[in-house]
Amino acid sequence: MSENPETIPENIPRHVGIIMDGNGRWAAERGLPRLAGHRAGTENLRDIIRASVEFGIKYLTIYAFSTENWNRPRTEVQGLMHLLADAIEKEFAELNEQGVRIRHLGHMDGVPANLAKKIDAAVEATKNNDRLHLNVAFNYGGRDEVVRAIQAMIRDGLQPDEITEERINQYLYTKDIPDPDLIIRTSGELRTSNFLIWQAAYAEWYITPVYWPAFGKEELRKALLDYTGRERRFGKTSAQIQGS
Numbered sequence: 001m002s003e004n005p006e007t008i009p010e011n012i013p014r015h016v017g018i019i020m021d022g023n024g025r026w027a028a029e030r031g032l033p034r035l036a037g038h039r040a041g042t043e044n045l046r047d048i049i050r051a052s053v054e055f056g057i058k059y060l061t062i063y064a065f066s067t068e069n070w071n072r073p074r075t076e077v078q079g080l081m082h083l084l085a086d087a088i089e090k091e092f093a094e095l096n097e098q099g100v101r102i103r104h105l106g107h108m109d110g111v112p113a114n115l116a117k118k119i120d121a122a123v124e125a126t127k128n129n130d131r132l133h134l135n136v137a138f139n140y141g142g143r144d145e146v147v148r149a150i151q152a153m154i155r156d157g158l159q160p161d162e163i164t165e166e167r168i169n170q171y172l173y174t175k176d177i178p179d180p181d182l183i184i185r186t187s188g189e190l191r192t193s194n195f196l197i198w199q200a201a202y203a204e205w206y207i208t209p210v211y212w213p214a215f216g217k218e219e220l221r222k223a224l225l226d227y228t229g230r231e232r233r234f235g236k237t238s239a240q241i242q243g244s
Contacts, residue, residue, distance in 0.1 A: 022187030
């Protein structure tokens, strides 16, 4: 397939997840404070959302803040909270106009009340949009999600033989969202970082050394073009896939 910058890749993954990593290192290489890197990363997200709409991606899940990120320096955590609140205020109108549905994956324990209120308002106001489903994994951890799902099943009185993969799916934050087809990790790190650990069982992974603030539309296009060359077998052989 041609890699002409105007090419829209074929066989677009329905659901793309992104671990947005490298903000701090991007800033450090420029002699800037870490928060400047996070700000640049937040601004970059605007272009990636627009590109996702253009490319026809239906579901985009971004890893915005993990349950482990609370362990970072207090000033950095507070700065991240302010950045997210500002991003909602600045970007909400355009996202809504573009038909983007905002979903929150995670829980609100420890989240400042004013930010939690803004997140809830954005989720409610965009619930009928369907051009792009933007799932924001905020205060999210994959293990925490599974633990909470198990706790909920116990509270509901489910018996052991009632617990199936399908039933577990219904107790996850992503209960009505298809599993990711492609997960992109920026900054070159080779780990999953507790992101969608149940849902990503058969996802294709794309690792790039590019830091998140520099991961623009053309970098996303490269990831999608790489995905089109993959053969997704889901445990089958190539011969089975080609013969189906």
